[in-house]
Amino acid sequence: MIEVIGLNKEFDLSKKQMAEAGVTTKKLKVLDNVNFHCQPGRIFSLLGPNGAGKTTTLRIIATILSPTSGAVKVCGMDTTKNGAKTRAKIGFLTGTTGLYERLTPDEVIRYYARLNGIEKPELEKRKDRLYTLLDMHDFAKKRIGKLSTGMKQKVSIVRTMIHDPEVVVFDEPTAGLDVITAKNIIELIRDCRESNKTVIFSSHIMSEVDMLCDDLAIIHKGKIMFNDTMDNFRKNMQTDTLTEEFIRVVNES
Secondary structure (H helix, E strand, O other): OOOEEEEEEEEEEEEHHHHHHHOOOOOEEEEEEEEEEEOOOOEEEOOOOOOOHHHHHHHHHHHOOOOEEEEEEEEEOOOOOOOOHHHEEEEEEEEEOOOOOOOOOOHHHHHHHOOOOHHHHHHHHHHHHHHHHHHHHHOOOOOEEEEHHHHHHHHHHHHHHHOOOEEEEEEEEOOOOOHHHHHHHHHHHHHHHHHEEEEEEOOOOHHHHHOOOEEEEEEOEEEEEEEEEEHHHHHOOOOOOOOHHHHHHHHHH
C-alpha cells in the first residue's frame, strides 16, 4: 500500500540555474499537492510528459528524496519518519541504475541478499526463480562489464526483487531495451501483481500501460490531472487511442 498525501516538492536554484530556466525565483516547485493511493495486487501507472514530476514523485516514495511538505506512507509507515524500515519494504528500479562491472550477476545478487539478511537456502530459491523468469542462467557467472544493456537491466531487476519487497517501484523499466528483454520485465511486473505486491510504474510506452495498468494517474507540471481506474479512463475517452487521449488530458490542463 502506498499513500501519497498532499505532496509538495521544491528545489533551490543557483543563479546559473535561474538564468538557464529564465526565472527570477530561487525556488522551483516541481510537485504541487499530489495525492493518490496504490493498492496491493494492482498495478498503478504514473504518466506524464518529461519534466512533469514523475521521477521526483517515485524517488520520494523510495525515500531517495524528501518532500518539502505533505507525506508518503508505505505499508502504513511515514517514509520521512521511518526511512530504514520503509526501504526494507521497497524495491526501486530505474533504467539508469549503476552496477559493479568487475563483478558477476551472482556476486552482486549475493551481496545484496546478505545486506538484507537473506540466508543462503532462501537466496538460492529466490535467485533460481528470478533467473528463470528473466532467462538469466546463461550469463549469471559472466562479468557485468561484458554484458549487454538488457542483461544489465535484468541484473538490476533481480537486485531490486531479491529481498521480496512488498512494494515495487519501476521508473521507465524497459526504456531502451530490446523487445525480448522488455517482455521479460513485463512478465515480472505481472508476477508482482499476482503475488499481491503493490506496484507503481512509469512508462512512455502506451502499449505497456494498456497491457499492465489497473489504476492510472496523469501528472503535468507537478499537478495530478487524472486519477482513476484504467477502465474508467478507457470508458471516458474522447479520442480514438490511449496516446491521443493522454495528449488531450495534458493539453487541456
